[in-house]
Amino acid sequence: MSTPLETSTTDSQVCKPHHDSSSLYVSGFLCIGVVISYLPQHYRIISNKTSEGFSPWFLLLGVVSSTSSFFNIILLQWNTIMCCHSLTTGACLESLMGVFQTALQFAMFSLVFILFLVYFPEGRKRIWQRPSAFSICKPIKQSGTISEEWRISIIVAILGLGHLTVSFIISFVMLIIEGGPDHHRWTKLWAGFLGVLSMVMAAMQYFPQIYKTWKRKSIGALSIPMMMLQTPGTGLFVYSLMVRPGTNWTAWITYLVTGILQSILLSLCIVWHLRNKRLGIKNLEDPPMRSSNESSRLI
Template sequence: MASLLDSLTPYSSRTCEPHHDASALSISIFLCTGLVVSYLPQHYRIISNKTSEGFSSWFLLLGVVSSTSSFFNIILLQWDAIVCCRSLATGACLESLMGVFQIGLQWAMFSLVFILFLVYFPEDKKRTAWHRPNTLHLELPTTLSGSISEEWKVNLVIAALCLGHLTLSFVISLVLLIVVGGPKDHELTNLWAGFLGVFSMILAAMQYFPQIWKTWQRKSVGALSIPMMMLQTPGTALFVYSLMMLPGSNWTAWITYMVTGLLQGTLLTLCIIWHFRNKQLGISDLDGTTLPQQQHPDEHTRLLGDDDGEAH
């Protein structure tokens, strides 16, 4: 690890001094723990129901690319702190990198949601059914269930775009660090870091619109987790504050999460409205279908029952 840092460190001298802030460290540890815990209900909901019904693939694309860009942005902005770890104690090193851990966990947890979305995508929506001619009665083999659906093709393209963006961001960032050094050593690296931050902000501002629109159209929550959003939305302000307090961090590192928090709160409000509405109507939160076991008799069903009795 030391040799790698040596190769990525410019010849200019660095001043590495440990900076301890007990309150900031406590907040960062709390946020990292809370971030992981908040995503668990979403992961569990998809796995337990074995479906990712209701997710917008464009919402996931924008979210993955945005979080990836934000992750590389904070790595570049905190590169001096990463390099200084070779001359600091383990505890001081970990404390100086808490901001990187926070955004790295955010990227990993959201990317896992996208992976689960692909794994548990409804099988009946992956293929289109074969249409048999009306004049011929052919018995087609049961193994031929149809061609790949347009929706599933789009999801596969989106997965390729996410992987391609991750690879490209990694290669460009690595080359800049090897050739010219961190943001404080060369303006080009600083511009790339700023571009990633602004790009992440723009995508985050757009991210929730496809999901809000799809949830509004479906009028059901689907596989979205309300507990996850209830945990994450109030914690956004604290998360943003902790990033703002990081040495060397600027607005491009935290503006993404402020915009995301506001839009996530909008989606949460919409999901809560549909949840209670569907509960009253006896409609499934997952797919919007009527739940027979929740159909209670009313005055109309009693009248039908009286007619049956008279006919008897």
């Protein structure tokens, strides 16, 4: 993540472009890598027209983490953003590569969340009613009652949208009142809170998905190619932080935990995929229909 500007503030802010080729190439590579790594997941959901197998809590924690990270860097890089009016287009774009990286991560993961809701299996939005013993010939049909799984998904979507709205409003107000993080206590505190929240959510994100995938014994609409691209990338990112001068374990421990959990989920998906392929079980098949007397809880 590069911040190739040197700024000083006297009567007005003076912006000086600072070119760093290695940092620019790394940032550009990461931006392209973020987009490419998510494309298999987007394609799998759209092409199969189902988001079966996703845990809504996994998606909520992920979208809250990426949203918090996005507004955190907007606040911390605000002076750099404002410098763009006095720089060339190339220098401006180079100075904002860190913002672009975080924005792309936010956009790509948010799109997974949106696709999850759009392609949520229709057969699981309502509770299925089985015929009674006296009406065996009647077909199984859906009742008008919303299933627990769909209800939780809607609640999760509202919480994600609510967090986005609140983060935007508070950040916008902070920037209007204080104008940026430099020498402004409340903006720094808010940016710091968003950064910590992002790390905590990222560390917890994979637990509900691992549990759901283990319990379901099928990968559903999860994309193995996406995880195979992202898991090594997380490892390289952790290594780059570990060898960076002046950093300690607090700088990379959250990403290490995230990488380990992502590796566990990837391994679990590969095991279930190979097992189901051997048994002739389709990963995208819905679990057996639930009757109105059965629970449709979702982890």
